[in-house]
Amino acid sequence: MSELASNAPMSMIQLRDVCKSFGANDVLRNLDLDVAEGETLVIVGRSGTGKSVTLKHIVGLLNPDSGDVHVNGRPVVGASIDELREIRRDVAYMFQTGALVNWMTVRTNIALPLVEARQLSAKEIDERVEEVLASVGLSEAADLLPAEISGGMRKRAALCRVLVLEPRAILYDEPTSGLDPIMSRTVGRLIRDVQTTHRCAAIVVTHDLPLAFRVATKIGLHDDGKLAEILPPDEFRRSDNPTIREFLADAPRRSEPLTQDSES
Amino acid sequence: MDSLIALIAARGRVLRLALEDAGFTVRLLFESLARVVPHMRRRWRFILDQMIVCGLSPLPVVSIVGVFTGMILALQLGIELADIGQAERVSNIVGIVLFREMGPFMTGMILTASVGSAMTAELGTMAVSEELDALECMSIDTTSFLVMPRVLALTIMAPILTFIGNILGVVGAALVSKTQLAVSLDLFFRQVLESLEADPGFGGFPEEIYTGLIKATVFGMLIATISCSKGLRASGGALGVGRAVRLAVVRSFLMIIVVGYMLSWMFLLI
Numbered sequence: 001m002s003e004l005a006s007n008a009p010m011s012m013i014q015l016r017d018v019c020k021s022f023g024a025n026d027v028l029r030n031l032d033l034d035v036a037e038g039e040t041l042v043i044v045g046r047s048g049t050g051k052s053v054t055l056k057h058i059v060g061l062l063n064p065d066s067g068d069v070h071v072n073g074r075p076v077v078g079a080s081i082d083e084l085r086e087i088r089r090d091v092a093y094m095f096q097t098g099a100l101v102n103w104m105t106v107r108t109n110i111a112l113p114l115v116e117a118r119q120l121s122a123k124e125i126d127e128r129v130e131e132v133l134a135s136v137g138l139s140e141a142a143d144l145l146p147a148e149i150s151g152g153m154r155k156r157a158a159l160c161r162v163l164v165l166e167p168r169a170i171l172y173d174e175p176t177s178g179l180d181p182i183m184s185r186t187v188g189r190l191i192r193d194v195q196t197t198h199r200c201a202a203i204v205v206t207h208d209l210p211l212a213f214r215v216a217t218k219i220g221l222h223d224d225g226k227l228a229e230i231l232p233p234d235e236f237r238r239s240d241n242p243t244i245r246e247f248l249a250d251a252p253r254r255s256e257p258l259t260q261d262s263e264s
Numbered sequence: 265m266d267s268l269i270a271l272i273a274a275r276g277r278v279l280r281l282a283l284e285d286a287g288f289t290v291r292l293l294f295e296s297l298a299r300v301v302p303h304m305r306r307r308w309r310f311i312l313d314q315m316i317v318c319g320l321s322p323l324p325v326v327s328i329v330g331v332f333t334g335m336i337l338a339l340q341l342g343i344e345l346a347d348i349g350q351a352e353r354v355s356n357i358v359g360i361v362l363f364r365e366m367g368p369f370m371t372g373m374i375l376t377a378s379v380g381s382a383m384t385a386e387l388g389t390m391a392v393s394e395e396l397d398a399l400e401c402m403s404i405d406t407t408s409f410l411v412m413p414r415v416l417a418l419t420i421m422a423p424i425l426t427f428i429g430n431i432l433g434v435v436g437a438a439l440v441s442k443t444q445l446a447v448s449l450d451l452f453f454r455q456v457l458e459s460l461e462a463d464p465g466f467g468g469f470p471e472e473i474y475t476g477l478i479k480a481t482v483f484g485m486l487i488a489t490i491s492c493s494k495g496l497r498a499s500g501g502a503l504g505v506g507r508a509v510r511l512a513v514v515r516s517f518l519m520i521i522v523v524g525y526m527l528s529w530m531f532l533l534i
Contacts, residue, residue: 059401085403092401099398102390113402116409165402 011070012037012169012201013058013091018067019225020053027053028064029225037168038199040191041230042212044247045222051205052096054222055171058203059093060084072168089117092167096174098158100146106153107133107142110160132160135190151178159187163194169201170194176208188214209248213237221247289493296412296489303408310409314417319425322378326429329370334362334433338440342447351445355455358437363460363472367430368422369524372483375422376516380491383414384512387495388505396496406496415488422484423477430476475531479524486523487516 011034020028027050035041043051056062057069060076069076071087079087100109107129114125133139136156141149146157155178162170172191176184188211195202195215206212212219212233219236220227223243231239237248304311342354387410390396399406434456441447465471494512498504 056397061397061400088401088403093398095394095398097394099394101395101399102393103386113404116402116404161402 011035012039012072013203014068014070015054015057016068016070018054018057018064018069020050020057020062020064026225028057030067031226033203033220033227033230035169035201035203037201038195039217040195040202040204040215042204042206042216042219043222043227044206044209044212044219046247047207049222050225051222052173055093055173055203055205058169058171059088059091090168091171092162092165092169093171094158094162094173094175096177098146098151098154100154100157100161102146105143105145106138106149106157106160109146109157110164113161113165128164129160132163135163136160136186152180152183155179156183156187159190163190166198167200170203172202172204172206174206175204176206176211184208184211185214187211191215285493285497288497289489292407292411292493292496293415293485293489295407296415296492299405299408299412300416303412307408307413310413311416314413315421317382318375318379318414318417319421322374322425323428325374325378326371326425327432329374330367330429330432331436333366333370333429334358334436334438335440337361337366337433338437339444342441342445346445351441352447352451352455354437354441354445354447355452356459359434359456359459360472362430362433362437363470363476365476365524365528367426367433368476368479368483369520371422371426371429371480372487372520372524373517375418375425375484376487376491376513376520379418380487380516381509381513383488383491384495384498384509385505387492388498388508391496391498392501392504411489411492411496414492415485418484418488419481420484422487423480426477426480427473430473471531475527478531479527482523482527483520486519490516490519 013033013035015031015033018028018031018033019026031054033041033054043054045051053062057064058071058076060069060079063077067077072090074083074087076084076087100106101112104112110132111125111129114120114128120128129142130139133142136159138153138156138160141153141157146154149157155175159175162172170191175191176187179187191202191204191211192215194200202215204212204215216233216236218230218232220230221236221241221244222228228243229236229239229241236244239245337358338354341357342351345351345353345357387396390410396406399409434453438449438452441452442449460470460472463471465474491512494508494515498508500507
């Protein structure tokens with residue numbers, strides 16, 4: 001524990017020996033993970049291996065059966081409600097389904113966390129909301145309800161709600177699922193821009209390999225309840241680990257085309 | 265022996281879950297009430313929205329049920345009373361029964377079926393689609409944001425709707441008395457007022473009216489809290505939302521009956 005505490009400032013997000021079971025199903029088994037400021041860890045892996053469960057531990061939506069979770073050096077496990085609020089101010093979570101409040105317009109949804117935080121004036125909130133809406137090309141849909149827009153637009157709106165907070169760490173759960181390749185590349189560029197501009201820590205859970213290689217500073221394969229290997233994108237692509245090879249079966253071993261930002 | 269232990273363990277688990285569930289609902293009620301004054305200004309729009317939803321949407325049903333309840337009461341009582349030559353006494357009984365018992369009870373049932381079930385479905389859908397998780401991640405107080413406005417709105421609207429239902433019930437009873445029992449409208453309404461005024465309570469206000477309205481207020485608070493509590497704890501997709509709605513409706517009905525009796529008993533004692 002003392003070692004962990006001394007290491008904590010190094011990582012924005014740190015998980016140590018995290019175990020989690022649902023009934024007889026061991027989802028996480030001694031999972032370790034570190035993400036520092038400016039780093040983007042992409043977690044890939046088969047469906048149902050516990051990738052989203054890992055993210056939910058970081059924001060305290062789930063508690064581990066054992067192990068430690070630290071965000072910006074602060075323990076998440078056992079944190080009081082007020083301490084969790086503090087931690088969650090640093091970490092934004094983009095949900096797989098978008099999770100927009102269904103009876104609020106896109107604009108109100110995006111403004112919601114800022115309005116609730118009550119730190120900015122209405123004018124400042126409006127300006128920031130307009131800015132992020134424009135960045136994902138969603139200005140025209142701002143006054144529609146989530147049910148009135150497409151799945152891809154909902155995804156972009158959810159991304160806006162994350163970006164508007166300007167957090168120190170962002171967790172993206174399947175940010176491009178349901179998006180067309182062009183929009184997928186736009187989202188990838190946005191994620192990378194945010195990392196470059198704000199140097200926040202990010203974890204991206206995805207099955208979208210082009211996105212993974214585009215935004216990652218390191219990639220981990222979630223397998224058997226833990227991250228089998230965490231490697232820089234080039235090394236990940238060249239890895240001889242059989243599970244990684246199986247996962248990358250259709251991906252080329254050379255790095256140039258996918259690691260380059262082909263859309264920009 | 266093992267099967268007996270397993271049976272006891274299973275019953276114990278059910279009891280523990282039931283107590284946990286009840287504890288969550290009671291805590292939610294107190295947490296909501298604690299947020300009314302400090303969060304009123306921030307949430308006034310949500311509260312107003314909910315008051316419109318809770319008040320306007322069930323109004324047609326409450327009105328129709330009110331009129332017909334009064335008509336049925338007048339008809340059934342009137343036939344029996346006419347046999348003993350006391351048909352004009354129907355107004356005394358209808359007034360008291362409607363204001364004291366039937367009005368709050370019927371309105372409570374309607375609000376459970378229409379407003380409470382909708383609240384559970386709405387919050388349940390939010391729960392299963394990760395919207396509640398998202399609010400939690402944004403450090404948004406879901407009790408203040410979602411529950412308190414609903415509880416307050418229904419607590420305010422339930423007695424108002426009950427009063428409207430009661431008045432329409434009396435009108436329905438008056439029409440039946442006039443057409444079927446040959447009791448004049450003038451006599452009917454005069455006797456209703458006399459029967460209500462005969463029993464003054466606090467500040468000279470008719471006891472039948474305010475006891476009924478207090479009951480309706482409590483029912484509104486209970487229905488909203490139970491419905492929100494079930495919605496917040498819904499899990500397991502559409503099936504889970506359906507189960508939550510069913511449980512919320514059943515529990516609300518039971519609470520209306522049980523708490524209604526306890527309040528009636530309490531009002532008779534004081």
